[in-house]
Amino acid sequence: MPQDLPSVSGFPYDIFISYAHNDNQQVNEEIKGWVELFYNSLEMTLRQRLGKKRNVKIWWDQRRLKANTKFDHSIAEGVEQAAIMICLNSQSLIDSDYCQLERAAFVKKSEEDPVPLVLDHQSRMIPVHLYRLHFEDWPEEFDGLTGLPIYEPDRGGMSYPMLPRDTKFIYRIRDLAEETVTILENIATLTETLQGSTEKQDLAEEVAVVETTEDHRGTLFIGEESRALRQTKIQLIEALRKRGYTILPKEPLPFERIAHETAVRECLAKADASIHLMGRKPGEPFDEDDQVFPNLEQIRWAQEANLQPLVWLPDGLTLDQVSPLSYQTFLRQLEQGSALSRSYRLEWAPPEELVSLIDDHFAELKASRQFKGKVLVDLHAKDQPEVLDLLKWMDVQGIDYWLNPVEEEPGKRLALLEEAVSKVGQLIFICGYAQKAWVESRLQAVCQLIIEQNLAPKDLKVLILPPEKTKEAYDFSDWHFLNLEVVDHSTSQELQPTILEQLKIKSSSIPVRNSVEQAPKNPYVGLRPFDEEDSLYFFGRRQQIIELLDRLYQHRFLAVVGASGSGKSSLIRAGLIPLLRAGYLAYGNQGWEIATLKPGQNPRRNLVKAIADSLQSLAEAPTLEQLELDLERDGVKALIDPLRTLMETQEVNFFLLVDQFEELFRFAPEQAGEEQAHQNAEAQLFISLLLDLAQTPELPLFVTITMRSDFLGDCARYIRLTKVLNASQYLVPRLSAVQRQQAITGPARLSGTPLDAALTETLLEENPSNQDQLPVLQHALTRMWVQVMREGMARPIGVEEYERVGGLENALSLHLDELMAGLPDDDVQLTLRLFQLLTSADKAG
Structure with a gap:
């Protein structure tokens, strides 16, 4: 959420928090004071509530002021430029001359503003009561206002502020956020009406100017070439510049190896894509003895920069015609996909098709990166105070992030989550005060969503935040089938640069079984119902x-x-x-x-x-x-x-x-x-x-x-x-064709043992919509999966396995024959009768 987003209300600040510094005392073992935790929780809830629309701007004074400190210009400016004032009412606030001046300044400015102090029966001054105080003792500016109590009584009849992270506190903060958003949106509506059409016309003209002058298509790094391709490169650069591309490097690169690498990496950091022209020869090496070629190193560096370099060779050139051997070997590795596979694109094409080839490549990269730099931060309300520091770092870095939504209705909340997951490249699950079981449930829901909706690959991380925990409290080894990275930050209250570096997107991956891990669990349950322990494989x-x-x-x-x-x-x-x-x-x-x-x-x-x-x-x-x-x-x-x-x-x-x-x-x-x-x-x-x-x-x-x-x-x-x-x-409705396909293929994909497309089609045709056949279908899939695992086949489960288990029609009877083989006759008859009772239904169902 970039810092230059407008405020919600149209005022320079949306909220000014007025409080007595005596109330900002440390709570229990918390490092932050109560008021700071209140501010963090409120801002986080507002960010989650507002989503990607706008950035809420809150002014609060973090300084430790003495009683005789004058009412300074910066605070007066904050008061006068705020749409809403939240007053943390306590005896200390009532006794504070400083807080009295803040309230008076806000009321006076509101009388001069075109936006009244009371709008649609809601005051822009909101008292939040930290203690139970008699209303006659409240400041006179609170006359006629009820405010929001955020205290609870103790057994002695006294009252005290609710503890941050307690459930009651979380709900009160959410209520305050809802009330605040309503007021801010009403202010914004009135402000837009008062501004009239002049400002809108000015904005439209500015947008038109931008649209007419914006012809920059993207920045391309063009790598080193051999002497034979120099003219081709010159013509290509000229054509690309005419099409609106910026070309790097803008001046000749130094040839000394270290200086060369530094200059190239600087260019790659600015580039959107890299293009590399390869011919029969690789060009001059850095050193005759080492035979290390600049153009080959540039491809490796571009891969490391996640630019997915486009490597071009002239149409008709075979690798047998390429020399020396080290150069030929490098190109063969690219052709075979063994050199950082999928992190480049290798193409043979005539020189005249190079420009259109680059256009296509750039368009594909742009489409794939629409989500890649975006992050979804998934957290429980108890971790809001700590996560705010992380979001402010993301603001500074210009990282576009989403927060898990806090909509009341589950359907809306899950729809917003699905939208967010589809648009990001990374998900960070916060495990601080949130329990590990809660984080695992969130992780499972997202993994199922990625597979079921066939979404793009994601980079998955769990960030461990304070308080410090035992190793078991953040052991996610059970999720060994995911490319899941756990970043431990539980021992430090301040965000460390090394931790922030670990959070940067490194690679995207879908949930997939690692080939070196232990044998995976059978993802199909057979004839028995699904239970909670099987929920990871419950699709459709x-x-x-x-x-x-x-x-x-x-x-x-x-x-x-x-x-x-x-x-x-x-x-x-x-x-x-x-x-x-x-x-x-x-x-x-x-x-x-x-x-x-x-x-x-x-x-x-x-x-x-x-x-x-x-x-x-x-x-x-x-x-x-x-x-x-x-x-x-x-x-x-x-x-x-x-x-x-x-x-x-x-x-x-x-x-x-x-x-x-x-x-x-x-x-x-x-x-x-x-x-x-x-x-x-x-x-x-x-x-x-x-x-x-x-x-x-x-x-x-x-x-x-x-x-x-x-x-x-x-x-x-x-x-x-x-x-x-x-x-x-x-x-309970019958499954649709799409849902049945998800129920069949989802568990296999998650286990890393996919089904052959022909088998999926066969299963859908033989079990079109018969709800009663779902357990039989699960049983057949279980048998096929066991068979493939037993035989160690490194290929998808196919029609051959389906026929060997007897298909849907005969899978049960064949399994029964296997179980009864070698049993005494009396046991065979008993087993047969029990099996019939378990698998048959009477007229009543």
Whole structure:
């Protein structure tokens, strides 16, 4: 985000922070003071909220001022040039003459401004209360304003500022950022209206001048050539200059080797591309004894500068005609792709086609670099204060960066993330106060996105920030299948030049298995459902998962309904839950407590047991029996109170999954009478508890059920459940052709063992849209993958393996034959019966 971006409001400064320096004290073990952490968090949240649109400009005084310091010109100027004043209200601020002068100057300037102090019922002066103070003691400028409390009471009745990085603090900062953006945008709208059309016309004329004078196409470095190609080079340079290219070097290069390399590297640093003309001879060497040729060295240096040099040879020239041998060997290595493969382009063409060839090469490079210098910084709100220093360094360096969005709605947030990932060449995942598990979930989501959307290769890094951690806390060796670089900066509070150098983009890569690593995990799960541990290989359901997140965000209760074998449980366990852990639903807490249960024959007790198990990490965890007694006496409050303690003390969100909800109806006794009435009452109570838990908006508590669609009619007998289902039900759809292809090819690509295109086409044709065949498809893919790994084949899995496992139709039966070979007859019959029970469905599904 370059520094020359305009402010959001149109004022020189968007925000002026007025505070008493006594309030900028160090917090616990933090190096920065409270006010500085507040400023860092606010600016970071605003940068994330505003995205790539504009740069927020905040003025705050970082000096340590004495009580008798005069109200100096720089602060007065900051006050008068700010669109908004945020006052950190405390007794120290009330007692400060200096802060009084700041408020008075802001009010006076607002009276002279065309933009009023109160705009659309919102004041441009925002009090932020650090302590609970009686409103009669507030400064008179706060009359009629409520402000934003950012304090919490302690047990003695006193109050104190919320601790930075606490979840409550994070949410208050976000609320303040939202209010601030609304005011700034209203100011900007009014300012544009007041300015009228004159300024817009001036701007249009300036743009027109730029457009008519801008004819610079790019900068090209033209390498050394042999004597035989000198005239060709002269003609080429003349033609390229006419087409708007700047040519380097502009003067003859020194021939002494060290001076020559220095001059060439300086040119390459300024160039957008490099062109190298090769002939039968390489030209004169630096030294007759060493036989090191300048034009060959220049190609290597251009590769190191990531310029992807274009190496041209005359059409009709064969490498057998080239000499000496060292020159011929170098060109053969380029031809075979063994010399830094893919970092150059080798072309044979007639001289008259050189200009068009360079135009095409330059256009391709330009297109591929649209994202290459851009960076996405992915961070948790707890790491905002530290990351701001990194962003300011990027500002100075002119690095174009994105920040992970902080949109409330998960669907919008993921759409913005997808847009950002598609436009950058590097992703930096921040691991500071954020837990390693959170970072890994973010990393997984991005890797799946890159593969599923077939995005361009990325340079992936994890930046370890303070506080200092154990090695296990930032050990990402489990991600050995990625070209992932971990940069450790956890022991220093200041950004070091060596760390910044490591963060620079070096190479782009897609997730791919390294040939020297240990044997990879089978990426296909076979007949069993996907679980959370398989989520990395769960492809083809991205849009469905986003829709689930949006429903859960809107209603806090979600019913996932589908036919038997439609993948309901897999969708939740391997799809939804990993994105919950990655922070795409709840904003503040980074951890999740996941409780799962099936209703069974005693649904209420199973619910209480699932919650009791989740509470075991509390210092005074209630027992199952205690919870049951409390539930009888206090109702759902007996469950909510300890859950509240869990979420607040351990900063976690809570997700309750009730799988196979239809068991509530399947286990109901068939006979009428008192037993039936009791069962209905138990079911009613169980449903009420679930809905009451989901309707606790002050807590990050979410409830999801999965149920077979043929039991929907049974829900109608429960009026409250029916109303909720009508709003929050999600019917699992069949996979589209594109989604089925992603489900088939994605796991293989991630494991580094791709599928042959012919096999993919065969699988899509034989399994067009049959949802029930998805487990069978996974089973066949599992068998093929095992076969290739066992035989150590260094090629994609193909149709040959598919036929050997029996295809979709016979893969199960062939596998069963293998398993039963050599078993006694009695065991064969038992195994056959069990297998039929596991793989067959009755009329009810």
